[in-house]
Amino acid sequence: MFVKSAIPLLLLPSLTSLTLGHSFxxxxxxxxxxxxxWDPNAGSLGTPYPNNIPSWYTTNVGGNPLKPVKANTNDIIxxxxxxxxxxxxxINAGSALTVKWWQAGIPFPTSHWGPIIDYIAAxxxxxxxxxxxxLKFVKIAQRAWIDNSTYAxxxxxxxQMIASNGTWAIEIPSGLKAGEYVVRHELIALHVAFEAIGxxxxxxxxxxxxxQCVSIKVGGFGTKKITGGVGAKSLYRGDEPGLAxxxxxxxxxxxxxxxxxxxxxxx
Numbered sequence: 001m002f003v004k005s006a007i008p009l010l011l012l013p014s015l016t017s018l019t020l021g022h023s024f025x026x027x028x029x030x031x032x033x034x035x036x037x038w039d040p041n042a043g044s045l046g047t048p049y050p051n052n053i054p055s056w057y058t059t060n061v062g063g064n065p066l067k068p069v070k071a072n073t074n075d076i077i078x079x080x081x082x083x084x085x086x087x088x089x090x091i092n093a094g095s096a097l098t099v100k101w102w103q104a105g106i107p108f109p110t111s112h113w114g115p116i117i118d119y120i121a122a123x124x125x126x127x128x129x130x131x132x133x134x135l136k137f138v139k140i141a142q143r144a145w146i147d148n149s150t151y152a153x154x155x156x157x158x159x160q161m162i163a164s165n166g167t168w169a170i171e172i173p174s175g176l177k178a179g180e181y182v183v184r185h186e187l188i189a190l191h192v193a194f195e196a197i198g199x200x201x202x203x204x205x206x207x208x209x210x211x212q213c214v215s216i217k218v219g220g221f222g223t224k225k226i227t228g229g230v231g232a233k234s235l236y237r238g239d240e241p242g243l244a245x246x247x248x249x250x251x252x253x254x255x256x257x258x259x260x261x262x263x264x265x266x267x
């Protein structure tokens with residue numbers, strides 16, 4: 001399971017491939033408790049996957065993105081070669097699961113403008129034993145273009161996350177039924193999304209996906225059950241208007257529509 005990788009952490013930047021300082025989760029907070037997140041870079045050097053962190057194991061050295069060509073593969077579920085965390089951390093329904101992105105001294109490249117989207121799926125048992133391909137996700141939050149300030153491409157959710165020192169709060173739906181769940185938290189970078197325009201679904205280039213998963217355990221007496229979810233491999237094709245797009249033509253993207261399903265009624 002613990003695979004060493006020769007994937008470089010830093011690549012030369014260009015307009016079509018700016019990969020300097022891609023990222024993954026460093027920390028997670030729930031119910032006021034801080035947890036470390038999995039570091040795939042350390043894993044590539046032989047560090048064993050710990051038993052006490054809630055973020056999923058991946059071999060995604062360098063925090064590299066997934067392209068649309070991977071949008072219908074298992075890697076899109078929770079990142080490259082992902083498998084479940086060994087623990088699900090306690091959290092109250094209606095409270096925030098806060099995560100922090102960080103690698104190589106920065107949260108995420110400022111040039112990787114795009115939305116942040118959050119999903120949740122019930123494990124229907126211990127998340128440590130769940131088959132990732134069986135998870136049915138519903139969207140619980142999304143934030144995309146914010147305003148036309150700061151950059152020629154506008155100010156996006158990813159920029160807001162960077163300005164917040166890499167942190168992002170994900171509200172767990174209030175009244176959610178007790179049990180174990182996977183939160184799928186995702187950055188989508190649109191700086192090279194224009195590469196997919198007119199190319200059809202699952203093209204080799206285009207928007208960049210950065211999914212990360214965290215296992216949680218909701219207590220209490222809520223009655224709200226997740227219904228109508230879909231597998232992560234059905235979320236995107238890569239040729240949707242919100243993914244095959246050129247954001248470099250104007251800073252105003254007030255008409256931008258985030259990809260994926262509508263927000264779940266229970267969020």
